Amino acid sequence: MINLTKSVNLRDWPSVRSQIETNVKTVLGAMPRERVELQTKTVDELQFPGYVRRRVNYFVDEWERVSAWLFIPDRKDEVPGILCCHQQVPQGKDEPAGLEGEGMMAFAQHYAELGYVTLAPDAITAGDRISSGLAAFDTRSFYKDNPKMSALGKMLADHVCAIDVLCEAKWVDSARIGVIGHGLGGHNALLLAAFDERVQACVTSCGFTRFAADKAPERWARDNGFVCLPLLREAIKTRQFPFDWEHILSLIAPCPTLVVTSPRDELFSNTQSCEKAVELAKGVYRLLGAQDALHMYTHNDGHRMTPEALQVCDEWFDRWL
Numbered sequence: 001m002i003n004l005t006k007s008v009n010l011r012d013w014p015s016v017r018s019q020i021e022t023n024v025k026t027v028l029g030a031m032p033r034e035r036v037e038l039q040t041k042t043v044d045e046l047q048f049p050g051y052v053r054r055r056v057n058y059f060v061d062e063w064e065r066v067s068a069w070l071f072i073p074d075r076k077d078e079v080p081g082i083l084c085c086h087q088q089v090p091q092g093k094d095e096p097a098g099l100e101g102e103g104m105m106a107f108a109q110h111y112a113e114l115g116y117v118t119l120a121p122d123a124i125t126a127g128d129r130i131s132s133g134l135a136a137f138d139t140r141s142f143y144k145d146n147p148k149m150s151a152l153g154k155m156l157a158d159h160v161c162a163i164d165v166l167c168e169a170k171w172v173d174s175a176r177i178g179v180i181g182h183g184l185g186g187h188n189a190l191l192l193a194a195f196d197e198r199v200q201a202c203v204t205s206c207g208f209t210r211f212a213a214d215k216a217p218e219r220w221a222r223d224n225g226f227v228c229l230p231l232l233r234e235a236i237k238t239r240q241f242p243f244d245w246e247h248i249l250s251l252i253a254p255c256p257t258l259v260v261t262s263p264r265d266e267l268f269s270n271t272q273s274c275e276k277a278v279e280l281a282k283g284v285y286r287l288l289g290a291q292d293a294l295h296m297y298t299h300n301d302g303h304r305m306t307p308e309a310l311q312v313c314d315e316w317f318d319r320w321l
Contacts, residue, residue, distance in 0.1 A: 032061065071120075083163060190249070193252045
């Protein structure tokens, strides 16, 4: 694992960054080599006070169309767009759209009401993408069809397509694209910001704990159920990880990134380690002249989004988009 505590100068950073990117991509597995034509279609739409909500679908590969909720504020043009990644809930995109689930997770609806164009798609194994005969987030069918990929790698590729959808929308200023997510959506938001330079502001809520400090790192490479990163299994056994979350954050630099975390997170252990990840990555942000663009906000309400935390997220997007 590359040691970010050592001094890295501007001359060496491109090669160090390239090595980190290679390490992460190796664990993410095979990725699609070419982007497909989206052919975005509107299935239906409803008018609400202040915005229109459209149900759209688009291709993410040669065979599969993904369903998503697209929110368009009234009388808006060339406004920022925000991709809203859902957490690990069976209803997938319907939670950020405010149709069901936790109200504080209705990111797509919330930011549409604030004047942003927002998009909330289903990730694989959730919502309309649950495999027939399997429970939500059961990845058996996915790995049967895609043995060289990882679930998180596929989610990353699909979210890149979602950014394509936002950038093609006539109401969106493609130079002002943000991403937000909680839990599963939180680490999806980070991976997207790390590998898609079009993301100009990132917010992750309760999205990770450092592999090195995790009491149960097996969560990332289970033998069954939701298997995120199967190629991380050997590293988990030896506790010799090829990268950690500070390396993901360093790949995102200098993109403005807000890390929301809680020391009482009941899903992740040792979330205090997030502070170490942020501090390590701040060295890279400082190197790139963006020391104010990485910030951490902590609350004590466990694995959830709080009204106070959401206000901080609002201010982050308002500042950077």
